[in-house]
Amino acid sequence: MMTRQDRQEVLSLAYVHAVAAMCGMTHSARAKDHGIDLTLHEIVRDRGRFTESGMALELQLKSTTSVAETKTDIGYDLSIRAYDILRAEIGQVRLLVVFVLPASENEWLRQTRAKLELRKCAYWVSLRGRSAVKNRSSVRIPIPKRQIFTPDAIRAIIERKKRGEELT
Template sequence: MPNVIMDEAPWCDGRPRARHMPSGCSTVRAASVSISAFRFDHCGGLPAMIDRHLTRQDMRPLSLANMESELSYAYLHAVASHARCACKVSTRHEDNAGVDAQLVAWGPFDGGGYRTEVDLKVQLKATVAEPAVVDGHFAYSLRGIAQYDDLRSQAVATPRILVVLYMPPASAKWIECTEDALVLRRCAYWVSLRGAKASSNGSAQTVYIPCTQRFDGPGLLSLMSRLSRNEVPLYEDISA
């Protein structure tokens, strides 16, 4: 007669699940089977990975690239809050479509139009590279032609912009916290790539971000005011 043991993972109603073991296999041995395995959710969900062998030694500090990404989100949230806008991090599906965050602003807007609620989708980037300035624009190499195509599309209902945070080369200077101030260096700029021409490149496309379009509270409110008048900024291509 096969052995029966009680599985630690219960059914949805909290009852422990009985599990039959082959003849000759003791419950002690069954308990020693690797617990790192897939467990199916009996509520109808997808299998969940359980790994109880993880230790602190398996965890790793954030890489510099991860730090840049997280600080760009912090910058976006701070500026959006200062402009009295809501800021929401995108879902995995939206991220796959080139959207990292979504901003929502509510009127009345200074010099605004008939729209009293405005949505804006954002793709975030951060870089420590010193930007090259061309005719009053920062030249930025945007990796991923699919992301470039998502940003330049005119077939999307919600406007999209690219926000690039320029940071000092030394990570020790990225952020400073004192009794008087929390300083995040340096600054972000935005550009709308809507209407930009298709790229013939394989992996990256250089885009040009106006030096006047600093991503700060007043700049964000000014952009939201334009969108409330249904004025969606188009890309200014200076490479032609």
């Protein structure tokens, strides 16, 4: 049997895969994790064929049942290694995606004949260009609650990237 943490990780992948599918994007996982778990690839129609556009989002996925929550943000404690990887100013868009599950494992997934419900919610944030920190082990990342990882959000991120806009 998988550990609780392993189940959380697999459910976070399922969440991201479902959102990517609704965007019409493909995904690829890394053979070895060096700080990026998954890449989403935009698919476009070119001369009657579907192909990758070259536009991609690199994701570091995290899942948790515990966040520091305020009225406007969730706070996630991210390792300094992951923070430094995600804040690097590189060509691709890199996002931290945090999937927040209910505390009780019995509430993570609900299924009826009408629907499959994966609970609760995933949020995204770009750390690009953030300053180095003096912390040695982790840094708390505030993620605006309005930044829910949805198909519309992913489409908007791609469009902003195409226009050369920075994500905040």
